[in-house]
Amino acid sequence: MTTDSNPRSLTQRPDWLALQRHYQEIKDLHLRQLFADDPTRGERLTIETPDIYLDYSKNRITDETLRLLINLANACGLRERIEAMFNGDTINVTEQRAALHTALRAPRGESILLDGVNVVPDVHAVLDRMAFFSEKVRNGQWLGHTGKPILNIVNIGIGGSDLGPVMAYEALRHYSQRNLTLRFVSNVDGTDFVEATRDLDPEQTLFIICSKTFTTLETLTNARAARDWCLQKLGDQHAVSRHFVAVSTNANEVSKFGIDTDNMFGFWDWDGGRYSMDSAIGLSTMIAVGPDHFRAMLDGFHEMDEHFRHTPFERNMPVIMALLKLWYNNFFAGQSVAVFPYCQYLKRFPAYLQQLTMESNGKHVTLEGANVDYQTAPIYWGEPGTNGQHSFFQLLHQGTRLIPCDFIGFQQALNPLGDQHDLLMANCFAQTEALAFGKTESEVKADGISDWLVPHRTFEGNRPSNTLLLEQLTPKTLGLLVALYEHSVYTQGSIWNIDSFDQWGVELGKMLAKTTAEELQAEAEPRLAHDSSTNALIWRYRRLR
Numbered sequence: 226m227t228t229d230s231n232p233r234s235l236t237q238r239p240d241w242l243a244l245q246r247h248y249q250e251i252k253d254l255h256l257r258q259l260f261a262d263d264p265t266r267g268e269r270l271t272i273e274t275p276d277i278y279l280d281y282s283k284n285r286i287t288d289e290t291l292r293l294l295i296n297l298a299n300a301c302g303l304r305e306r307i308e309a310m311f312n313g314d315t316i317n318v319t320e321q322r323a324a325l326h327t328a329l330r331a332p333r334g335e336s337i338l339l340d341g342v343n344v345v346p347d348v349h350a351v352l353d354r355m356a357f358f359s360e361k362v363r364n365g366q367w368l369g370h371t372g373k374p375i376l377n378i379v380n381i382g383i384g385g386s387d388l389g390p391v392m393a394y395e396a397l398r399h400y401s402q403r404n405l406t407l408r409f410v411s412n413v414d415g416t417d418f419v420e421a422t423r424d425l426d427p428e429q430t431l432f433i434i435c436s437k438t439f440t441t442l443e444t445l446t447n448a449r450a451a452r453d454w455c456l457q458k459l460g461d462q463h464a465v466s467r468h469f470v471a472v473s474t475n476a477n478e479v480s481k482f483g484i485d486t487d488n489m490f491g492f493w494d495w496d497g498g499r500y501s502m503d504s505a506i507g508l509s510t511m512i513a514v515g516p517d518h519f520r521a522m523l524d525g526f527h528e529m530d531e532h533f534r535h536t537p538f539e540r541n542m543p544v545i546m547a548l549l550k551l552w553y554n555n556f557f558a559g560q561s562v563a564v565f566p567y568c569q570y571l572k573r574f575p576a577y578l579q580q581l582t583m584e585s586n587g588k589h590v591t592l593e594g595a596n597v598d599y600q601t602a603p604i605y606w607g608e609p610g611t612n613g614q615h616s617f618f619q620l621l622h623q624g625t626r627l628i629p630c631d632f633i634g635f636q637q638a639l640n641p642l643g644d645q646h647d648l649l650m651a652n653c654f655a656q657t658e659a660l661a662f663g664k665t666e667s668e669v670k671a672d673g674i675s676d677w678l679v680p681h682r683t684f685e686g687n688r689p690s691n692t693l694l695l696e697q698l699t700p701k702t703l704g705l706l707v708a709l710y711e712h713s714v715y716t717q718g719s720i721w722n723i724d725s726f727d728q729w730g731v732e733l734g735k736m737l738a739k740t741t742a743e744e745l746q747a748e749a750e751p752r753l754a755h756d757s758s759t760n761a762l763i764w765r766y767r768r769l770r
């Protein structure tokens with residue numbers, strides 16, 4: 226391994242320049258050719274762990290591409306960066322913190338030292354408290370203020386305190402206790418709260434206020450709305466302790482809000498919001514599916530952590546997936562990545578990935594604060610298959626853009642219904658084939674298509690994709706999948722030399738909204754000092770509301 230410790234621009238590194246030259250050589254190579262040249266390609270360019278099979282053969286790469294990409298990863302010190310993350314080094318430099326989410330799924334008994342203190346016992350102590358509480362709710366022992374059992378759980382949180390929990394609940398709904406109703410409220414738009422609670426009985430409703438900082442505008446506003454809604458019916462302040470629990474790192478603010486800190490589940494500043502669905506932020510998940518399933522999900526995360534940490538890059542799934550994305554992003558000028566779970570339960574997975582990937586790697590300066598001269602995170606988007614096939618897949622097949630795709634499928638259906646799972650998976654495989662190989666002009670002509678229609682019916686192909694095949698959607702495989710993308714994000718961030726764990730880009734809008742809210746609500750006409758557009762919008766809104 227040759228780590229280049231001399232910091233210089235990524236794009237000046239010999240390994241980057243070698244990739245640029247290589248790109249010129251192979252950019253027009255067609256997947257049809259690559260497959261024709263090597264009949265074993267479809268089995269060779271794969272990685273298999275006990276639970277996931279990755280087929281990355283339908284990518285526009287040769288063995289040389291992989292070798293050069295891995296050289297780049299080595300030169301950028303990826304191995305050391307991985308160790309730094311697992312060891313709790315301050316890799317979130319702008320917030321001066323570790324990013325130790327891997328400790329959240331470390332088995333009991335393992336030791337991970339942060340500033341000389343083993344964090345694993347604390348992690349398990351919180352998990353045990355969560356399990357105790359979850360069981361009480363699940364078996365009807367946790368009673369509301371009027372003595373009735375809880376049947377409705379409303380998670381109030383936003384961003385990392387919402388997207389992970391709602392994605393995991395939807396993904397694991399099959400395993401959930403069906404007499405419980407789970408709802409998720411995030412938006413400060415009152416509609417979110419009103420629609421989520423309109424058919425619920427406050428006497429049987431528990432609110433989980435999920436906020437790492439416990440100062441987030443949307444969450445605190447919705448939490449106050451929830452308290453009013455509850456107290457309107459229950460009439461007694463004491464009801465709060467039976468109907469509200471908090472997940473936070475800020476005990477002070479939690480108790481100021483009126484929630485007993487005995488009903489608070491903690492986590493730590495070394496765990497970033499978008500990396501926290503496996504911490505106490507996942508309390509709603511645990512209540513829905515039970516502690517055993519939650520722990521199985523953690524086992525899945527941990528299995529992928531171990532794979533990422535210990536497997537040579539050539540066979541390392543998160544690393545290979547990251548390098549392939551980087552290849553299109555930085556050399557083919559690809560601008561987006563699409564993710565298609567062929568699984569209805571994973572309908573919120575693309576939204577979850579959007580935050581994970583774009584909040585983590587949507588950065589324009591390096592760790593040292595210098596402007597980058599290369600693209601960082603592409604735009605992530607997606608929908609479950611087969612739905613997307615009937616809307617935007619047209620653009621994937623015949624549009625003018627190169628959009629690498631990840632297809633995710635499962636061997637076993639959770640809801641077998643006739644031959645529907647076969648049809649689902651047939652579509653998944655067929656799409657990757659159509660994207661890669663297309664349909665040539667002569668093939669179209671051979672179908673007897675009129676000449677004038679031939680260009681419209683031709684598919685140029687050569688559109689890359691990965692296919693991830695897993696046995697079945699289970700808590701464990703969900704953990705594996707999420708950790709796979711987490712580590713892929715970190716791999717890319719390490720090569721781009723950016724901080725994948727901060728999110729300063731969300732601050733400016735938040736700050737401006739505070740002043741603007743005061744101006745919208747002021748009794749007297751405010752003196753506005755915005756630009757002419759913002760001033761006019763504020764005047765108009767005040768006049769017409």
Ligand code: G6Q
Pocket residue numbers: 383384385386435436437438439440441444497498499500584728
């Ligand atoms: C995630 C971000 C962000 C955060 C929300 C909610 O990595 O930090 O999405 O999760 O802003 O923050 P709180 O949990 O502090 O309310």
